[in-house]
Amino acid sequence: MKFLYAVVAAACASLVSAHGVVEVFTADGKDYKGPGPLEEDGPAMPNSPIRRVGANGPVSDVTSPDMACGVGNPPPTGGIATVSAGSDVKFQMSKDWPHEEGPITLYMGKCSDTADKCDSSQVKWFKVDAKGLNDDGTWYQKNIAEGKAGVATIPAGLENGNYLLRYEILALHRAQDIGGAEFFISCTQIQLVNGGSAKPTASELVSFPGAYSATAPGIKVDIYTDFHSYSYPGPPLFDGANGDSGSSGGESSSTSSEPNAPTSTETPRATSTEPSEPTSTQSAEPTSTEPSEPTPTESAEPTTTESAEPTPSTDASEPTSTPTKPSTCKQKRALKQKKDKRALEQQKKRAVDSERLHRGLANKLKTKTRIGRPVVPLQSARRSNVHRRRFTH
């Protein structure tokens, strides 16, 4: 079994590098370069406003301290970026992004001191921007896979001060399993200028870890089966977010809430669009049902790598215990065989998943893998049809 873990770890280590970190943060027309992850040798950039994460890979345990500012729970760094309230900020990832499915969310948290001394574990966060499904059924994250930057709008009326920006890419391709959702989190230290007097209310403030639960409808979700709308995890969007701008309203797409989704429906908010365009064209988000999940969780050991990753081979040779009675032995063996079979199936499924997702096949060949079903590659044309049928009502 130990050996198996070693294999898993090795597999993860190689897969993890397929992800990326925030390489460039752009605000008020200025680019700020970010450091590479600690695990890779590269410039540490102690004067960057972007905190240095430990690794490229995801956080998958929502109770981990890493949920605040990313893998390794990075400490403060030296730089502070100046950001105007009401402006758009951009986050450019460092590598070819392997995932297309899932939302991208920006949180902010006020610092009691300057942002370069801000303790992320003490920060109360509020959600200022969230982008999920596009009208055509694709996800906002697809932009990242296409190499574009993620764009978020800083609330216009927010009070000045020092803040942390918490940029969260949530990949949902394996989210049908608990712990399968992948969080990529990055914190940037900023000083907000040209703001107003708006502040978040208590109900809009959360802690990380604590804000999310592993079974929240937006975190444990099968986006491939009977999927109609997406419920963002965490608190409702900050009421002052984009308050005076973007009053174009946005087409109110069906606010069809998931059957098991908690209440508090959020009105669709105008969000800035095309990441390539810095100007704020406003478009509405298709869905936004907020499952406010203020489950405070005790923090557990931080996970830095994907927990359940595929293993290329199976260690089937387990020492068989000496049988006592034939009947129980038979039962046991049957049970074990069943277990092994299930484990093997799961591994196979994950292996297929990760192969397509982490080796760049994702963009070309969309495979829908479910246990016990054949792997069916969906042509992109057909896929978009499926999406249209599924999401436009």
Ligand SMILES: [Cu+2]
């Ligand atoms: Cu991944």
